[in-house]
Amino acid sequence: MDQALKRQLKVVGGRESSTARFRPVRAPQNVTLIVENMRCGGCMAAVEKALLAAPGVESARANLSAKRVSALYDAAKTDPERLVAALERAGFHAAEAAYVRDAGVSAQSSDLLRRLGVAGFAAANVMLLSVSVWAGLASDMDRSAAALFHWLSALIALPAIVYAGQPFYRSAIGALRAKRLNMDVPISLGIILASAMSLFQTMRGGDQVYFDAAIMLTFFLLIGRYLDESVRVKAKGAAENLMGLKALAATVIGADGKPRRVPARALSRGMRVLVAAGERIPVDGRVTSGTSEIEESLITGETIPRLVRAQATVHAGTVNITTPIEVEATATDEGTLIAEIARLMRAAEQGRGRYVRLADRAARVYAPGVHILGAVTFLGWMLAGAGWEQALTYAIAVLIITCPCALALAVPAVQVAATGRLFAKGVIVKAPDALERLAETDVVVLDKTGTLTRGEPRLIAPETIDASVLGQAAALAAHSRHPYSKAIVAAAHARGFAAAWRGSVREVAGCGLIAETPHGEERLGAAAWVGLDPSAQEDAATLWYRIGAEAPTPFRFEDALRSDAESVVAGLQRTGYRVELVSGDRPQAVAAAASAAGIKTWHARVRPDGKIARLNALRAQGRKVLMIGDGLNDAPALAAGHASLSPASAADISQTAADAIFQGELLAPILETVAVARRARSMSLQNFAIALCYNAVFVPLAMAGLVTPLIAALAMSASSIAVTGNALRLRTMRLALRPRPAPEGRT
C-alpha cells in the first residue's frame, strides 16, 4: 500500500488497534469500547459474554460506571469494528472509544483517593490518642503519659499532613504567585500553623496541641475535593462517550484506487474519501466527483438539503443524502468554516476565563478578615499584658478555629449534590463553575434547528392527503434517505402502511425519485421534476407526487417543534427569563417557529459572528445570557454566553463548548437545570451562613483564649457535617420551578 498513507495512519492513528488491519500483529491488542445502553449488572454480564463469544477475543472486562468495556483481542483474527458489530447483534449500541483519554483524569482522582486514605488512617489514630488525652483531663492521666501521646500524635500526624495536604498547598501557592487569594490560602495557613504550634507545644510539654484538628481538617477537605473530582470525571467520561458514539469510520481511496475503512481521526489533508449515500461526511473537503444533496442543518441551521456538484465545499458533520460522492480532505486549510468557528471560539472563551467562583469570591473577603482577627488577638493580649508567647498561642488558636473547613466544603458539597441530581435526569454538567454561572442568567437565547425543533422535517397535515396516494408515495420514498422522504415514510407508517419495497426506483440528486409501474411513470420530487413551473412555487419545503398524467399532489413539510417547546418557553418566561430565538435559517421558518413556541423576539439568517454580536449587545444591556444551541454555527455563541447548554444531538464542537449537555427529545431538562442551579446557589449561600454562624460562636471564644483542643476538634467536625448534610438535601428536594402545563387558550 501507499507508503505515505501508511506513515500518516501510523502518526495520526496513534493506537495500534486502528492500524492493525494493515500490519497484522500477533500480540494481543487492547481496545476500549463505549457501550451506550449498558445500564445494569445483567447488561454488564451480557456485554462481556457477547464479546468473549466473538472469535479472537481473549478477555473482556466491562466498567458499568463508565459505560465502557475493554477487551483484549488477537489482531490477526478480529478488529474493533467486528467487536462493535458483535455487540450490536447482542442488542448494544457500541462504538470504539477513539477520543478517550481517561488515564489522566482517573490518575488525578486516584491520587486524591490515596491521600484521602493516608489522611483517614492518620486521623483515626490521632483521634484515638486525643480522646484518651481529653478523657485524661478528667481522670488521673499523668503528664508523662499525655506527653507520650502528644509525641505519638506528632509522629503520625506530621508526615500525613505533609503528604495529604499537598493539593491545598499547591493550589494556595499558585494563587499567591498570581497575587490572588483563594480558599486554599487560609486552609493551608491554618493547617501549617496548627501543626507548627502543636509541635512547639509538644516539645515544651504544653496543652495546646491541635494535631487532631489539623489532620481531621485535611481529611474532611480531601473528602470534598475527591467528591468534586469524581463527579467531574464522571461528567467528562459521559460527555466523551456521547461524542465517541458519533465518531466515524471513513472509506479512504488509496493510491491504488482501492477503498479502505479507517477511523475518521486518521484522516489527513489530501486524502480522497468516499462518502456513501446516508453517511455523515467525516471531513471538511472539496467534492471531486459525484453530484448529491447534502443535509447540513448541524452547520447552518438550514433544514432543506443543498445540492452539491464537483468542486463544491462540504463540511464535516453534514450528511450525504442522495448518491455516493468522493471528497478530497482539506480540513487543515485556514479559511474553512471550521477554522473560522475555532477562531471565534478562542476569542469568545477569553471572556469567560475572568469569571470568579463563589467560593473564591468569599475567600477574597474572608481571608483578610481572618488574618486581621488573628492580628487583633495578638495585639490585644500583648496590650493586656500577657507575654508574647501566650498572645501568639491565642492568635494561632483564632486562625485554627477560623480555618474554613466548612466554608471550603460549603460549595463543593452543594455542587456534588446538584450535579448528581442533574446527572440522574440526563443532564451532564461539564464545567466546574457551570451551575454558578447558570444561576445568574436572565436571558435565554435559543437556536432554532435541532434545539427548539427536532431538526428533522415532518409532513404537515398527513390526514388531508388521500390514503392511497400517501401509500404509493411512501413506497417510492422508502428508497431514499432524503429527510423529506423519511418524513413521508414516517407519516405513512403512522397511518398503518408498511413501506413496501419496489425494484427499479431511481433517485436523481437535486430532482427526486422516479419509477416505472404498470399504471404509468411515478415521480416524487421538486416541482420541476413533476413538470410544474418551479418559479410559481414560492415555498421550497414542498415535494410533489405524480403518477402517469394525473395532477401532482403536494406534500408540505415543517421542522416540528420539540413536543414540550411551548410549555418550556412559557415556563422560562414565567420565572422571569426573556427568551429570544436566533437562527441561521430563513425568516419565514424562524418566524413560524417563534410564534408556535410563544417567543416574541427572533432573528433570522444570523451567521456565527452575528450570534456573538447579539450576545454582546445583550451583555452591554447588563443581561447575562444562557445560550442554548446545537449546531456548529452555535459553537462560538455557546462559548461566548454567560452559560450554555447543548442537546446531546449537537455537533461535537458545540458539545465541547457547552457547559452542560442534556439528553432526550424533551426540552424540560432546561427548566430542571436552571431550577437546580438557582437552588444550588441559594444553598451554597445557606452553607456559608451556617459556617459563619459557627465562626461567630467560636471566634470570640478563641480571641478570649478559651479554646482548647477539644473545642477546636468539635467545632471543625460539627460545622463540616452540618454543611454537608444541608447540601445533601438537594438530592431529593422538590423544586418549585417545575414546568406546569401551558395555560389554556394559547395557540
Next chain:
Amino acid sequence: MTALAWLIPAALFLGLLGLAAFLWALRSGQFEDLEGASWRAIQDSERPDAGGETDAERPE
C-alpha cells in the same frame, strides 16, 4: 503504662495493615467501577471473564 508499650504499637500496626490493604485495592483498580462491582457480587456462579459460555451451554 507497660500495657501501652505493646498496645499502641499493636493498634498502629493494625491501622497500617488496613491502610496497606486500601492502597493495594486502589492500585489494583478496585475503585474504578464501584457500580459494576456491586453487581458482580450477586451475579451467578459463572465468571464471564474466565471462560465465557461454557457453563451456560453445558446440559442439565
